[in-house]
Amino acid sequence: MLSESSYKMGGPNLCNVSYEFLINDATLEENHYNTASSFVYDVTYDCYTQSGICAYYLYEMTGETLIDHLKYIMIPQHYEYAKVIPFITVVGLLCLVGIIGNLLTIVVILRNRILQTTSNYLVSMAFSDLLILLLTGPMEVAYELKAWPWTYTRFMCRLRYFLIEACTFTSVLNITSFTTERYIAICHPIKAKSYVSHSRAIKIIVVIWIVSLGVSIPLFLGYDTYEICPGIPESTVCSIPTNEWNNIIDRLYVVSATLLFLIPMILITIFYSLIARVLYGVNVEVAVRRNSRRARNRNGINHNEKKKENSIERSRKQIVKMLALVAGCFASCWLPFHIIRILPNFIPYENLPIIYFDVFYKISIVLMYTSATINPILYNIMSARFRQAFKKTILCQESCVSPTRSRHHETFQTTADPHCLKCRGTSTLC
Template identity: 40%
Template sequence: MGFNVSAANTGSHSNYTTEDMDSLFHIYVLVPVTILCISLFLLGITGNLLTIIVFKRYRDMRSTVNMYLSSMAVSDILIFLGLPSDLYRIWKYKPYAFGNFVCKFLVYLSESCTYCTILHITMVSIERYIAICFPLKAKIIITKRRVKIVIILLWIFALLTASPILFLFGVEHPPGFQPEETKECKYTEQSAQNGLLHVMTWVSTIYFFLPMFFLTFLYGLICRKLWQTRHWARGPATANRGKYNKATVKMLAVVVVCFMLCWLPFHIGRILFALAGVGEYVFFEVTQYFNLLSMVLFYLSASINPMLYNIMSEKYRSAMRRMLYPKQGLQSGRTRSYRFSLEGTELSSGM
């Protein structure tokens, strides 16, 4: 998962022998972390697949907001491709058994999907801002065709901006040891010496904090608009629109906050790494447990969104019941259908 598994944030390991490197952690740490990660894997894959199917299967769920959320679900599923490699590395740090291509590809994939998720969260929040603050313009600007183009562009931009990772990481071994015994999937010594690693560390950190500050400001504007409009809302249609907009904003805000909390330790670790330098034994010891926590939170962030949708969206729960329990959900779906018939910018078309 990017820079923060095992020795990704470290330099010289001269204080450790080859025998010491079977694992960087005690067994009483490894077992619960492994069980937790496997549970997150099962929840994440299942929940995100069901989310994609639900949004695709039911016409009333095919909204522009849900198009972004479906794409985010794809990104979260791809993130879990790196879990087997990460678990292997915390159990047996050396030698890395999957080869140079897998090392580069998995780090690149996790970085790309992370960037992609940040971009999706930002764009769907901008869409909600336009829909709530400028509803008439939103009906013209926000179309499914344009959203599809935006999603494709977001993926391309994320893949391109993460591409330097391919030149930063690889399978290497420390000088003076047998290559087959000490192969590591880590940043290359050349990237550390020429400063490219530190540059990419700061770029990735800015990639996280800058959107988070922007989203905080954006949701402040949205909340102010909703507070102002609640006084002059008239009629059932306007009242429903306001209700659905508030529910959508609340759900998206929770998604943003959870994403921020899950990723904050990881980026704090990157900042500490960039400031403190590498090769220090004590720093190495501290960062490994910090990195282990970051790894767990990383996979939590990839599995939590379907649970948030289920908790906060009645329409999502209804659609999920219809899919999992067709007979039971048929009558329930009919009785609720009139509540979600509005099109355009309301929550009924969003979630």
């Protein structure tokens, strides 16, 4: 430590003196300060911003006194409770509803074979959303209540950002995949027989998860826990410790927003436009389907067959509407999040308005958790088949009666349906 007899404001000597020396009347008078608090604040701030070190006197303090002085150089531990409480309440409710909804979605789809042929990607998305809500939601609430010192382990620090990034990628790639599958099935039905299958969907989902986890590794490595003031555990934060990693992650945010959000959303929009042209366009039909209908008409198709065909067409339109709505909600909820993340690449943090941190960032987080919560609600609203399966599996509102088809007629077996949770282990109807 340098001698306390020679010093000047902003110089290294003041960064290495004791607290008693800083608040001494002679020191205050020499530096033209009337109050010790303002002088100590300026010394602490200048030492950290200009010299990159923490003032020596901080190492003499402990407890709440130390915390109060660390606030001179660190981000707020939390914002005003008038803003924090509504935010964490909304996030907490979204996480609670979303965890229940996504768990039920996975159970319903896996226990109903009729849904599995078209819902592999929905299970993958539900699992992805469940991970976000279950593992990052509580951390978001805890962080808002106390940003530092970080006491939630180094692994949880890294996992928080890594998981959000990976699950974002899996969701957008799953949406792109099932949109592509619907496009092939509706606009190219002949190719669909070769390209659209349950086993192929499973393989694609596995690849999606591997790619998403791999691309997100830089965030797991870039974020870390470290002490703003080395040797003072109370100054531990979860952030990006070096400028090199900060530059890498900033570029990653731009790349992910472009390649793994903007471009997939453009492709999804194009595919749904082509699907709508086939399903809703005037005098627009897939050639094979049109020729097949003409052939059946020449052979004298009966009224029941026509009715069945119309029913299949209506069901197909309903599925497309639901999936398009899921994609639209995803884009709306995640667009602000990507904008907020890449904005500091074009505007330095110090030049960003306070509303960026107080309002825009929090809105983007709420929308992110809304995206992870809303899908099960959309499935129930838009899909009659999903509603029926949900009531049968979870609520047991339908008779557990399974049809048995013969060559000439259909009969019904009044036995317990194993897909109905309340019927399992019993031999009675629901």
